[in-house]
Amino acid sequence: MNIQDIMKLKTAWDTFTANHPKFPAFLNAAKQAGIKEDTIVAISITDPEGKTIETNVKVTPSDLELFETLKGMHP
Secondary structure, eight states, X not given: OOHHHHHHHXXXXXXXXXXXXXXXXXXXXXXXXXXXXXXXXXXXXXXXXXXXXEEEEEOOXXXXXXXXXXXXXXX
16 A cells, blocks of 8 residues: 555545544444454444345454554554
């Protein structure tokens, strides 16, 4: 990833968080609580017509490794 891509990503994230200010607070709360192995992460999406799709994942050790790698990329 080059510096221009990183800057685009930062700009997009800044716009996203301005549009959805509760989301970073949610992420911080999840971080404070700690995501451990066997934690269930559930996601649902509801479209404008009301149709909902849902899924969940049980966190594995390799997921935790990914999270640590991503945290290390944060400036």
